[in-house]
Amino acid sequence: MSVEPSNPDLTDAAEPGPAGTAASSSGTGEGRGPWSLALRRLSRNWSALFALAVFLFIVIACLAAPLWANQVAETGPNETHPLEKLHVDGEVREVVEPSGAPIGPQWLEAGGKFFLGADGHLGRDEMVRLLYGGRASLFIGVTAALITTILAVVLGLLAGYFGGKTDALISRVMDVIWAFPVVLLGISLGVVLAVGGLKIGPIHISGSSLWIPTIIIGVVYTPYMARPLRGEILALREKEFVEASVAQGAGPLRIMFSELLPNLLSTIIVFFTLNIANNMLLEATLSFLGAGVQPPNSSWGTMISEGFDSLYSHPILTIIPGTMILLTVLSVNIFGDGLRDALDPKSKVRFEARSGTVEPEGTAV
Amino acid sequence: MSNGGQKLLSVTDLRVGFTTEDGRVQAVDGVSFDLAPGEVLAIVGESGSGKSVTAQTLIGLTRSPNTTIEGSVRLDGEELTELSEPELQRIRGSEIAMIFQDPMTSLNPVYTVGKQIVEAIRAHERSVGKAEGRAKAVELLDSVGIPDAERRVDDYPHEFSGGMRQRAMIAMGLTLEPTILIADEPTTALDVTIQAQILKLIQDLNRSRGLATILITHDLGVVAEVADRVLVMYAGRVVEEGTLEEIFYDPQHPYTWGLLGSLTRLDQPRPERLPQISGSPPSLLHLPKGCPFRPRCPHEFSKCSEYPGLEARLSDSPSHRDRCWLEPEAKRAKRQVEGRIGLEAPAS
């Protein structure tokens, strides 16, 4: 498994967003703001909307995990039922057979208990674990994307705005991290931190905390977002409206946050979305190898890792959490794609390129 | 010079429409003209007037599922708009050559100039070998005035200066001795001194080879140097056409006055401020009713809500046609601004 270090999806998105183009050209949609224009484009992209719906459904289902656990399955994600028996239509079924084989999916036959069967000789409810595992996977995916975004924006702004030595220093450090294979960096950090936890000043995070993989993934992907943002800021820095703001005596913070940031917003949104997808894949890889989510927590990655041991007897234990990852990541990727097409002014050029049209009159005069 | 009956290329009521995200755009709306052998025809207009689209449509470069092309383009009696793509490929380069505005980007950076010329030859004459092709390329580069062509033929485009690249583009266009050269803003991206050289080259080729030329430009100054006949386009239509003399000395359309007025002329005292046509060209998505130049025209009157046809309005010169409702006498009076031809600033 390799989580590509050179993520083209991310670098590709590094084009000035609609806010940026709004300043430079009046555009074709007169009287409409760039954002509402983007929204209109997005609303016409039914596959992106469908993907968003799928993703939201998964998120809501995972958030509702306690509801399913308490009301339907009547068990927790870590509760074991090695000796329990189910009574279905007068028939008695053992959750774990004496041979150690877990029960298969019961769907709704047992009133929702063991909907997807049990997870092994411990007899834990697979469905409940899946929902709780999804919470962990989604938490890491989204929170790590937030961390990446905050770090990347701050570093990008500092490097791009101040330039000179600040820029050189930040860029060199980014280069070094960039040269690192993402998986290896994640593994190294994951392995060392899982043992002793992380100490940042007075804060001590235990090795089994979900925050460890979250922070690692958030940090590891930072250069992939900070680099293109820096490039965009360098270009924006030269624009008249920034110079005008400087001339009016605005301070660096003011310029960074009220002039530069709004123009980066669409890039940031696209990056953030695609980041969630990549984060979830990296989390799964790290957890699969034992360098991610640590017991007693579980995520889809750790579930696959556990299920993999009984792949040939109970393939479903590997395939179900894997399919959940695939579905979630795919829906985020499709939605992110649609988002980029909607926000990226170049998508119009692409639209024309798609049909081979030459732009009506070049850039003459 | 223009000689009556003989036609090499004949364009009749050409209409080109694009379907865009925001609606249908009629980029070219009923353009007709003829090109005689050896003639230099200039098509003049601002960006967005449809002049480049017209030129590119002639050799089918605007074809796409989103484009609607209507009307007729006849080359020696052959209808080009109905040709299949492979048949058009045979015409391109061998019958009609085209060169473009920006020589910096119009040559592929990863191949040598020589290779790109040889490629043009071999696209039409498979039998030409590499060595033969190269020799031909050297000869062509030499003929367009590239010094030391034998050596420069193996240079990459970025090693050429802008003017040399445009010469190389022209050389590439000439490889198969076409009868028509379409030059789309050939000098716009070049320095003024280089512009003159390239225009001279085009003129020389026109004279020595009898190469009929369609020159697309926004710059009437360029036109004055080389053109025999001029078409002035605005918002997808021809608003005035005539010989060079007619257009320069007796322009009938206010838009032409504006273009002429914004020229720096050496034969007249330089005005204090170079007048520009106020406002900007209309969006093709929202054309004003009637004459599309109306919103920018200081001489607009009630009749302008109707779009005038392209007609000869002067009894003594039937080839000089325009689309303006003003009486010829009124035009002659109104176009005088500060002792020269021009378009007055709007009253406001």
Place this chain on the structure above:
Amino acid sequence: MLRFILRRLVGMVFVLFAISVLVFLIFNVVPATNPAQRIAGKNATPQLVKSVEEDLGFDKSLPEQYLTQMKLIFTGELESYTTAHENVDERILEGIPATFSLCIGAAIIWLSFGILFGYLSAIRAGKLTDRALTVLSLVGISMPVFWLASIFLYYLTFKVELFPASGYVKLTEDPMEWANHLILPWVTLAVLFIGFYSRVLRSSMLDVMNEDYVRTAKAKGLNNRRVMTRHVLRNSLIPIITLFGLDFGAVLGGGAIVTESIFNIEGVGLYAAEAIAKQDFPPIMAITIFGAFFIVLFNAIVDIAYAYLDPRIRLGTSAA
């Protein structure tokens, strides 16, 4: 050109140094526990901890620790303490043929199919072929590797015994079996990249199609296929080459861990996976450093190849 290569190599040395420092920091300074204890393992005797401390220089200053550890890694004397003083570098060397077999084969597959699909997608842009390929490539990049590998293992080696389940046969022993054992791993590793490359190539080609020189090529009367291959594809391949260098380096340098461990291919990745499972730190550290070195090396190679592909860079720098 020579100056360009030299400058690139100097840059490479700098990055390598920075990476080794970073790895050193990650393994020795970042964690909140005693490094010697950690390296010696959970059940280590006090003597073992003491000898780790001496071997790796934990009783000295940080720069000295760094030098001691780097010297061990690069002279091939680094040992794993949890597995009876096994030599780390030897184990890594042993794994290289298998890892190379896996990565080179997968790279050939992903490069050919990535370019093929991207090209088809771009020339049929907006049509059914393009849509189908776009969906497929999105699925490809959204697929966890171990999920695909599990499906392959379960259905193709277990349910239908099309391929041998796992293991690695040396090329020198039996070339047919070597290939037979590697087909599933190759495909598994390649799928993600096929998806990426076809997307990148498609978008790059659509951009290039709008270039003026493509219009020139059409105006010259070249047929569509020649315009697409000689002009559009040729110029769109540059970003693909860059990506390829980075990704190939990354896969060689540790990106194939999951594939190797699932298919039980005795390469460097499997060694790394085992070390992770045992929390045996010296091998992880050494593999991380060597892995990063591969990436940096391939980055440099790519830059140089890039200069060959794009004459503007090649000649521009030699003149400067």
